[in-house]
Amino acid sequence: MDDQRVGRDVGVDLAAVARLLADGTRAAFCLALLDGRAWTAGELARYAGVTQSTATSHLNLLVGGGLLADERHGRHRYLRIADRRVFELIEGLAELAPRQPVRPRSLTVATRQQALLDARLCYDHLAGAVALEIKDAMVERGLLVWDTGQPAAAALTDRGAAWLADVGIVLPASRRPPVRACLDWTERRTHLAGAVGGALCGHALAAGWVTRVGTTRALRVTPLGRQALHDHLGLPIVSSATRGR
Amino acid sequence: MDDQRVGRDVGVDLAAVARLLADGTRAAFCLALLDGRAWTAGELARYAGVTQSTATSHLNLLVGGGLLADERHGRHRYLRIADRRVFELIEGLAELAPRQPVRPRSLTVATRQQALLDARLCYDHLAGAVALEIKDAMVERGLLVWDTGQPAAAALTDRGAAWLADVGIVLPASRRPPVRACLDWTERRTHLAGAVGGALCGHALAAGWVTRVGTTRALRVTPLGRQALHDHLGLPIVSSATRGR
DNA sequence: GGGATGCTTTGACGGCGGTCGAAGCGACAT
């Protein structure tokens, strides 16, 4: 009688994996980690808006389930996506996932979400369509080399260093890699991260090129910023990201 | 304050899709449907060992979420995987899923599961390792052409038709496609389905080549069957599926 | 040493969701 439940005994526990991603908090963790970097447990907790204790239990599940790998350094716990297969799984889910979940009831919310796609913070650097335009322009002008092979190799050229100085961006002394490729799930492409990405973003905020929208990660490029990006990188005054809307 | 939960507002609701597959019953449905056929709601309910009412609610969720597509014919409701992307998603999950969940506590259960991998029924035809051996042998002998392209094209050759008659297998008159490729998630390869697959399986059961194990889908290949497969297809008497166990 | 800081453990609370049985409804067969 019970034997009729053959569907349960087939030896592949799909639901176990799916359950790991079936929670909003854990999904947020994974989306954040899609940038390929290793985040600390605390960063993830703040990002998802939960307490550290909650984050800990989720992270234990994800690591235990083989979706994430962790590494302890001193009092920090660094998390990253365990595997290329996990990467692809998450992207496959994202492909089928409803966009703009149920939220955009109000126009203001919809606008804010659109802003998120155009320009936003990704940890300490710029992401979204604008970030891609910046990176592409820098590559085109010989400021950056950008080889997205396996593994991705990216670096600042001498000309790029001169450009930074010209713009007035100073790199803080640190052991941090100057240039990193950061994967962007909204655009499915990589943008500029690392020390240069962080410094560039810091400058953009300080100089009023971009301003934060409320307290979210969304950014708005100011007219001043448009002009600056035009002057320094040759970007069009009307960005392709906002063109036609 | 609440706005700090930026991780939730990114506009891609991963968890919603994952939640659909995070239930054992729904996962069983999807695994069953991986064979590419359309099952009725009742078949799926029996397969997973739940009542019809339970199945209905699950199926509504899966269809609503876009993972399954349904089609009504008379009093039947036929379900199938909605999309190639869904196929790939499920396979990606299966790749990461733990095998042999927690169940194999008793030796008899473990043995039964192994039998399920070696030979079993997939609706009306043979699946498992033995089914693959049969298909491969038929291709090698020129009885079958098997092009697993997109879409997969498979057909019986004239020599194949003669072989069927020689063995004593008659195809019932029907509009059913004679040869179909059926995807097998345990082996990650396709085996022989369609009218020929069904007739072959029927003959194998009737002639005592295989017998059912209890009331499950699992099959055991009898010594008589081994001999017959050797005579008709040149398969080794000791199958590669059981060799070394 | 003392005091931050980052993470983990524990315990308690609350809600969501999976389950079934029973009743209802439509399609099909005789």
Added chain:
DNA sequence: ATGTCGCTTCGACCGCCGTCAAAGCATCCC
């Protein structure tokens, strides 16, 4: 017309799991 079959709806029950606060532990800094 009557019965059967396949599916759906409804209502009720129950267990699981995500959440937090508080306390604890380890590490790092001064």
